[in-house]
Every structure is written in structure tokens, then in C-alpha cells.
Amino acid sequence: xxxxxxxxxxxxxxxxxxxxxxxxxxxxxxxxxxxxxxxxxxxxxxxxxxxxxxxxxxxxxxxxxxxxxxxxxxxxxxxxxxxxxxxxxxxxxxxxxxxxxxxxxxxxxxxxxx
Amino acid sequence: xxxxxxxxxxxxxxxxxxxxxxxxxxxxxxxxxxxxxxxxxxxxxxxxxxxxxxxxxxxxxxxxxxxxxxxxxxxxxxxxxxxxxxxxxxxxxxxxxxxxxxxxxxxxxxxxxx
Numbered sequence: 001x002x003x004x005x006x007x008x009x010x011x012x013x014x015x016x017x018x019x020x021x022x023x024x025x026x027x028x029x030x031x032x033x034x035x036x037x038x039x040x041x042x043x044x045x046x047x048x049x050x051x052x053x054x055x056x057x058x059x060x061x062x063x064x065x066x067x068x069x070x071x072x073x074x075x076x077x078x079x080x081x082x083x084x085x086x087x088x089x090x091x092x093x094x095x096x097x098x099x100x101x102x103x104x105x106x107x108x109x110x111x112x113x114x
Numbered sequence: 115x116x117x118x119x120x121x122x123x124x125x126x127x128x129x130x131x132x133x134x135x136x137x138x139x140x141x142x143x144x145x146x147x148x149x150x151x152x153x154x155x156x157x158x159x160x161x162x163x164x165x166x167x168x169x170x171x172x173x174x175x176x177x178x179x180x181x182x183x184x185x186x187x188x189x190x191x192x193x194x195x196x197x198x199x200x201x202x203x204x205x206x207x208x209x210x211x212x213x214x215x216x217x218x219x220x221x222x223x224x225x226x227x228x
Contacts, residue, residue, distance in 0.1 A: 033214055043222040050216060095214060101172060106156040
């Protein structure tokens, strides 16, 4: 089965706390791509990162970091020193190598409380 | 400003009526997509088009139709055959037919059936 699971439906943290959003994927392909998108209250999704299955290096972009572990089929997303503007729904997504359709997880709604 | 526009932002329809959602992009992207988003369900692919005058069904195409007569435009018609059309509809585009490339999203249209 090709699947993305975001077990955390909703998370609330106080501003300046760190928060990690979990993403677990399933695919039978050895080549695949993983994505994270942010959906702010305005509605449109914003691309955050793409990672291919052969690159397990962790990535950091400002307050955002991603931990890709093939051994556990996980691609977790951490926000450091969270801010109110980080409040949004975050989607993890999988593109299996032999397919041309992205599979989205159900999303995690993140609330950053002032 | 380059981007994707969707209109209208809110749409109300009576049962039994067909309705067309507009999606226009000026990014010169070859590929365009339509997704449906329901609360707690993530995004599900309705139709996608990798090139003008060609399109493919996604996972939930029943009750929907599309056309791709121009590169910039990919309208979605929600027909009366769609049993539960109330949802948030998102249009996206990407530079090349491969879904490997990041997708750029429009602001969405919220359709409500009265």
C-alpha cells in the first residue's frame, strides 16, 4: 500500500516552544519523493520542502528542520521557537517513484498560542 | 505577479445543478491539478492534466469533468452526478508533467450545496 499517516490531528503549543510534526509513510518503491506543505488560514498550500529517497541528510531552513529516516519510514518536521504565524495545517505527502500522483496525509492542524 | 487564480472564492449551488469552477495560471506551467479537501480528509486528486488537450482521472473523478483547451486554464465542472459536492476545491500547477516538481496552489473555492 502507498500511504501517508499523520497521526497528530491537532497540536497546540505556546509561542517559543519547539514542536515536531510526525509523518510516517508506506511505499513499496525504492525511489520516491517526500514533501511538506503548509496551509495557512487563507487556504492555499505553500510548498516547504521536497526530499528524494536517496538523500537521508537532515535539512535545516531557519527555524524549520526535517528529519528523514528510511529505517522507520518517517519524515518528521520540527519548528524551533514557534511563532503565532506558524499556525496552520501542515501536510506531509508522498510521490511513489512509479506514479505521477502525490499522496497527501490528512494533515496536522497546529495552533501556536501567544 | 505570477500565480494561480481561482474564482469564485465562495460558491453556492442548488441540488441538481452543474457548476464550473475556474482555475487560471500565468506561470507558464504545463501541468495542472484539481484537488478536493474535506475536513480531516486531506487532499484527494480529482483530475490532472500534463499537457494541453489531455487530462487523466485522479482518485475521485466520478461526478466531475474538466477541459484543458488552453495552457493557462483548467476549469472543473461539478455535475449533478456528484453526490456530495460540498467541499473546498484547490487547483494547482507545476512546471513539468512530473509530479516530482513542487506544486503551486491557488486560494481555493469553497462550494456549498444548498
